[in-house]
Amino acid sequence: MRIPSQRDLRAALLWALVMLAAVGLSSNVLLRTVLVAPMVFLVSGHAMLRAIGIKTSSLSEHLAYAVGASLVIGIAGGFILNAAGLLTPLGWASWFCAVTVAAALVAGRRSDAPDLPPWPGSVPVRLSQGTAMAAALLLASGAYALAVHDEATYRQFSYTAFWILPPASGGPARMTVGVRSAEANTQRFDLEINLGGQPFAVFHSLTLAPGETWSREIQVPISATSQRADARLYRPDDNRLYRSVSTLVPRRQDEAR
Amino acid sequence: MCLTAAVALLLVVAGHAAGRRAYDVTPLLFWSGVVLLVVPISLRIGWPGVARGERLFLLFLFAELLLYYKTVYSPTSFIGHDEFLHWVAADDLLTARRLFLSNSLLPIGPTYPALEILTTAIVNLTGLSVFLAGTLLLVILKGTFVVALFLFYEAITGSPRISAIACLAYMGCMTFVIFDSMFSYESLGVVLCMLTFAVEAASRDFDPRARLRALGLIALLLACLAVTHHVTAAFAAFYFAMLAAFEALRRQGASRIGTTLAIILIAALAAALPVLWVMARGNPLSGYLGPAVESGLRALMRKFSGGVTHRPEVSAISQPLGMRLTTAIAVLLLSLGLATGFFRSLALATSSGAPSGWRPIGDILKRRWRDSRIVFLTILAFGFPVSVILRLTQSAWEIANRMATFVFISVGLVVAVSIVHFWQGREARGWRRAGPAVALSIIVMGGITSSAPDPIRGRYKVGADQQSVEAMGIDTARWTNEWLAAGNRFTADRVNRLLLASYGRQDARVRIVAGVDTARLFEAETLDPDILRVLARSDIDFLLVDLRLSTAPPMLGFYFEPWQPAHGKALSGSDLLKFNDIKGVSRIYDNGWIVIYDVRGLHENS
Known part of the structure; x- marks a missing residue:
């Protein structure tokens, strides 16, 4: 069996450390969300899958399992941090960082880890398709903004x-x-x-x-x-x-x- | 396709805006948006000859679009009854930074805190509000669920086409669009459950070492499921127990012993973990689920014996004919799919896999099948007619609602097999190509029409849960927090209680004291001296009275809680204002519709 590349594990390690720093040092909600969401929903789970050595045959399967494993880490973290009295932003950031780093280190030492599933080939997107997708995204976002505005301004009762x-x-x-x-x-x-x-x-x-x-x-x-x-x-x-x-x-x- | 979906969403949003203002054009805007949202994507997913990747992407997109559809009903806050309960629990967890805090509105909630744990983790880490963090979580959960469902079907059938069609048929489930997309513990539970099924099914042909690793992941998922949602954990235990039983029964397969042992181990874990958790936390489950099941079955028996029911049926009082017709046609199409797919689905489980002829059925009868999952799921499809019958009464409807989430896993499979192997066949041309795809669109539409009594945001309605939530009630709840501070003990009708607990951060009580429901206080024409004594001896600080309750009978059949006895009459204004002249009770707030009484003076007199 081919020993898989460890670039993903190094990226997971780096992401975990940057996320920990952002939560500790920044109060910017957007920056923290951009760094935290992948960590809470994907990166930690991916590292765990690699540590356990779960075999997956397609990218979609790997992603679904990684999300599931991330949810497991989050839920387990809730109980452990509760016992330690650390249900705080830094407590959570430390938990996800620690689990990801530990899992990445364990995965890096494995010699029998299964290969990562193949990345699907890139799909050529024509200009018209790209434009239509961008327009759809704008339209959907605009519709949501409209819904928010209507909710905020409409009052049935005076x-x-x-x-x-x-x-x-x-x-x-x-x-x-x-x-x-x-x-x-x-x-x-x-x-x-x-x-x-x-x-x-x-x-x-x-x-x-x-x-x-x-x-x-x-x-x-x-x-x-x-x-x-x-x-x-x-x-x-x-x-x-x-x-x-x-x-x-x-x-x-x-x-x- | 994406552009069409975006236009559809805009129409849905416009439909809600028009609905709030009671414009005549509301149904046209809303339902044209829904049709435009559902039909093109359903047709494409169900069409023969579409690549696996495209089908999966479209399913993922469709699930997220349906979540968008659900979210724009209330785009800035949670609005479903159960959503309020979990929102309050999440807020409490954020404030106290401790688990297992009591929740008077959902006593069983603290035993299953996984949803709140994940949501508050996101809130703590990002600084987002509970609503945004919860919605982000739901976006991930919805996408993961549909991918896991697809992978599960694909693992057991080996066909991406059957899998995609089965997922689409699953979306015809009455719980998919709203109930399982709510900020509620079952939305997380079904994802964990489906992931365990998918991992188990995918690992069946692994070598022992790889299977052991997969077993590790399954065990972790099951452990999390045990602390997430009771009914889903029970279904997972039932599924794996039945799978183990079917594996033990079957006579075929070279690697049978290993497979059977693995499934028995999973079944043991799936059963033991929730039981151990319930034992560790005490046993609040029977007190919570018992009355719901009991009243549901009693109502059903009454229905069949021709007895009198005091409450109107939701569907009967509120749904327009078009919606009911769509639901009925969807049920008929599903039934047709089940009838024509049942034996073909069983045949799929045999070694020959021949979709027609009686030989595969003979094999099944001789207990020779290659996949117990397909056999069990096919038999589980009998749950569909049961769930339809249970929908006939409102109390039993609750049971049907929860059943449907799980029964539709098998319904999806059997209907998909029916479409691929019977209705479309090997070379689908003409009506065989388009007909089943159209039928699938109608089935998904049926999922939407059966998901809520009135899916369009409209004007305030009495006793209608989310349709009773509007700005004035919210402002009043916020007023209590601003001017009375948080944590006062309030009681009120069902909807205002939710608003007080969430927006107002008040301690909203369902009962005045143990055994005395709020309804007895509000529904009586005059204040019974016994009730007044109970109120005086209770620790309730304030009563909130919403005079709008006297303007119409409750849409869902109750003002306070479903289990409280209904008297079959509408509340009157004088019933509600009877506290005006009680010594020790002060009317401290009045906005013309909502009145707040301070009853702390009663405690001094008692």
């Missing part, structure tokens, strides 16, 4: 969210009132707050454009009994109560707790 939140436990005695507009047009609101049934605060002519949020933290007196705070949102344009919310302002000992 609404205004209105809320009141009690003072945070252990925090200052301030309740929070907020309005967020997801209406189609700019809207004007009046807001009134009652505390324990008595008028407490009023805000007139709050004008909110679509997507805008208005909120205020309001100091509230803390009494010996918990009090109910009611907030009402009016639309002055049609002079009607639009939303109403309420909360409980905790009593003194609750707040201290």
Whole structure:
């Protein structure tokens, strides 16, 4: 049996080290993705197949098995890194790098490793075919971009969210009132707050454009009994109560707790 | 071909955009895109005389195009019910950097964390979001699955043409386009499973040393499968056990003992590894799968005995006639393929391999066959009519859905043998050339039409899982994270629970306390004092009420969970707003449709 070339193993080693460096030193998502994806899905598995000495008869078979072996390495890595408390970016990079380097070294020492499957001959691509494929790729990418844009911009429901939140436990005695507009047009609101049934605060002519949020933290007196705070949102344009919310302002000992 | 496919995808995207706006042109845009996507590629793959490389490339391309088709339904985030469950688990894993965290929405999930492990590995290493990392993983898985399926068929039949046609027929499976392309553990499970089948089938003629090495890879794949998905691991165990049994039965073959021992060893591993894993992690499996199987079989029995079912059937209430007709024709074509391919497929397993005549059948009856895989898979095709019958009720439909993924491995084989050896024959000309290719296109179309009740993105629908997910619900869930912080204990209807857990990072509960489902809280006209007491004693912080639930009956037949008893009536606004006047309950958020109640005041009163 012919001893196979080890160029692929050297390339796997190099790729693993570069990937480790990129994950350790760079925060560029694109660069890391370009280096990591082949490592996680192919290179590590290929090195493992070569280390075990799996015989494959076609490139497609070798690639499929390499992906499968890479998945095995990834899954096993999850359990091992979990046990070591290393489910971190560097932990993962070290794992894939270590497995690939170890597998490549083992494969390099094998004298009975099967040959790699033959690489299929290059298929001549005519200019028209190349152009059509490039156009197809552009069209498919454009269609996806269109789908993303449509998803981001289309809203079936127009609404205004209105809320009141009690003072945070252990925090200052301030309740929070907020309005967020997801209406189609700019809207004007009046807001009134009652505390324990008595008028407490009023805000007139709050004008909110679509997507805008208005909120205020309001100091509230803390009494010996918990009090109910009611907030009402009016639309002055049609002079009607639009939303109403309420909360409980905790009593003194609750707040201290 | 690529350009046609790209135009088809553009039409599909335009169909979704039109669907959101309820334009009349929606079905025309969408379905013309689907036909343009499916028919040319299917015709080419099924055409006689196409080179192996081209068939394999087209199959790979087609699988990825169908994944694109599935992804553009929601191009920026996961939207399927099961996808949310795994997304939440992946987010938890990223946050805590620990495995086996509890998941109240999918209690069995922590036992099978492989999908989350791989996804979070990509997120950690690249900095991509969970959605992008998961989608990248799915792209790889889909391509690998179809290549592994092709290699498996090729290894057992020796024919790239039969293999390609079998893969195409497999794409007619109701789970191929959506269910097995979701960000969910079965999508990874079926790939690992198919790879074990492919490696085992390819290694059958290896010398002992090479076979031992292949066995090493199979063992690793099976070990990973055991921690990936329960049902798929069970099917792999069943497949190898049956293979071992058929090998033990057969009387033919020079290297029989070695082959039989190897398969017995694989079967033992395939059975032992999942059992050991379940034992190591406790036994949550019976509690998870048991009720689904039980209710499915009960619903089926009720159907046949003429009993009353409380829930509408999904297909009956929602699918347009054209879709149902396509599914029905695809089922008929598959049945025809199975009927005309069954004995020919069995014959393929004999030494003579003669596609017609009774001699091969005689050989089979005398237990003389050369390949047990073909014999077993051919017999497994009987699972197809069973899965069709199970689709008749919604509860049993769940079983049929999971069965179909595996049964179609055999359906693909038998239908392909039927097309190549019966319908096309040695020299396919005229209708014999075009007819089967057209039939294959319809079968794949049937896979698409049966994959979802309504595959077009439309306006909000009540109780319709992914069709109930829209911007307002998502914004509300995000509001909870922004203004209430993460980790509050919420309960709500099924869809809002998913949104709260994923976008809101809240602890969304299916039950108020053990044994008391959320439905009892929301569906009652008035708040039962017992339920109020239970709520007061529970640790639930907030209730989210979606008033849109009162605008229509639930499309899938339930507002909360499929196993909860249905009362056969729609919820009313007053049912849902009954918390307004309860002492200790504050209505802290209101956007006109969605209301959030703070029930922490109840705990103080209890």
